[in-house]
Amino acid sequence: MTRRTCKQLRIGHVTIGGDAPIVVQSMTKTDTRDVTATINQIKELEDCGCEIVRVAVPDNETAKSLASIKKSVSLPIIADIHFDYRLALAALQAGVDGLRLNPGNIGDREQIAIVVAAAKEKEVPVRIGVNAGSLPVNFQPNMPLAERMVNMALEQIKFMESLDFDLIKVSLKAFDVLTTIQVYQMIADKIPYPLHLGITEAGLPRTGAIRSAVGIGILLHQGIGDTIRVSLSAHPCEEVLVAYEILKSLGLRQRGPILVSCPSCGRAEVDIIALAEAVSKRLQKISKPIKVAVMGCVVNGPGEAKDADVGIACGRGKGAIFRKGEVVNTTSEDSYLEAIMAEINRIA
Numbered sequence: 051m052t053r054r055t056c057k058q059l060r061i062g063h064v065t066i067g068g069d070a071p072i073v074v075q076s077m078t079k080t081d082t083r084d085v086t087a088t089i090n091q092i093k094e095l096e097d098c099g100c101e102i103v104r105v106a107v108p109d110n111e112t113a114k115s116l117a118s119i120k121k122s123v124s125l126p127i128i129a130d131i132h133f134d135y136r137l138a139l140a141a142l143q144a145g146v147d148g149l150r151l152n153p154g155n156i157g158d159r160e161q162i163a164i165v166v167a168a169a170k171e172k173e174v175p176v177r178i179g180v181n182a183g184s185l186p187v188n189f190q191p192n193m194p195l196a197e198r199m200v201n202m203a204l205e206q207i208k209f210m211e212s213l214d215f216d217l218i219k220v221s222l223k224a225f226d227v228l229t230t231i232q233v234y235q236m237i238a239d240k241i242p243y244p245l246h247l248g249i250t251e252a253g254l255p256r257t258g259a260i261r262s263a264v265g266i267g268i269l270l271h272q273g274i275g276d277t278i279r280v281s282l283s284a285h286p287c288e289e290v291l292v293a294y295e296i297l298k299s300l301g302l303r304q305r306g307p308i309l310v311s312c313p314s315c316g317r318a319e320v321d322i323i324a325l326a327e328a329v330s331k332r333l334q335k336i337s338k339p340i341k342v343a344v345m346g347c348v349v350n351g352p353g354e355a356k357d358a359d360v361g362i363a364c365g366r367g368k369g370a371i372f373r374k375g376e377v378v379n380t381t382s383e384d385s386y387l388e389a390i391m392a393e394i395n396r397i398a
């Protein structure tokens with residue numbers, strides 16, 4: 051995988067682009083006016099590995115709450131602004147670390163120029179976030195959707211550059227995975243700025259995770275993408291966990307254990323699915339990047355998971371604890387969970 055080269059920028063204390071790690075973002079799902087609930091959710095997000103959080107700023111009252119939120123959290127905050135440029139100014143005033151603007155719904159160039167001037171003064175990056183669903187209807191109506199999205203982004207970038215502003219990050223999101231892949235591929239070598247990836251409104255956890263893994267994963271494998279957000283109809287920590295699974299599966303980031311579990315088959319002597327789920331739940335508290343295997347039989351288990359740091363292969367009434375494919379202990383069926391966790395805790 052050769053990573054696309056681009057400028058680096060900083061959102062708060064987090065570096066994005068260039069050779070910086072691919073950054074995991076999410077977005078709060080609280081009413082931003084509820085300062086306590088929003089602070090609590092941002093802290094939860096930080097605990098589960100989120101590195102930058104975006105908050106919706108739909109009105110003035112929300113913009114006012116940003117200053118209190120900002121003072122109480124350490125994650126960099128991006129204010130998500132639609133329609134009203136004055137909210138962007140208020141968010142900058144409140145001390146946010148980044149702005150996300152949708153050019154499709156702040157049409158007035160003078161207003162965008164005012165926001166850009168304020169962002170420049172505070173050295174706050176702006177993400178130009180083009181969404182397939184919110185392109186102005188009169189913007190190149192006869193062109194294919196992908197071209198319209200890319201051209202909209204390029205037009206906005208050119209305008210910001212004409213204002214001598216280059217703290218730019220770009221996203222081009224669509225619900226359709228193939229369109230998303232196409233637009234990022236089209237823009238990747240046309241601009242020197244970091245790209246934020248996501249499949250917008252990807253859906254409920256199962257389908258949303260798969261759609262995101264396919265779209266984001268293909269682009270990352272092509273070296274495209276500097277930050278990612280998995281959009282799920284679920285708690286935002288679920289988005290962060292899925293984002294890390296995508297990055298871990300491509301060897302781009304390490305965070306927490308990787309669980310290898312066999313699918314079970316007619317040879318399994320225990321409920322391997324229940325055991326794998328129980329182990330997975332306990333692993334959420336471990337941050338060390340170890341590989342753990344839960345296998346359904348002693349015949350094939352250790353061999354099939356020989357690169358696991360530690361694992362269990364369950365036989366009839368008793369199971370074998372193994373390290374790197376070598377059996378190091380045996381345990382009875384009623385203590386499988388405790389035995390594997392004891393071994394995991396020893397190395398973690």
Ligand code: SF4
Pocket residue numbers: 312313314315316317318319345346347348350351354
């Ligand atoms: Fe079946 Fe054993 Fe393989 Fe699990 S490890 S799928 S039980 S053969």
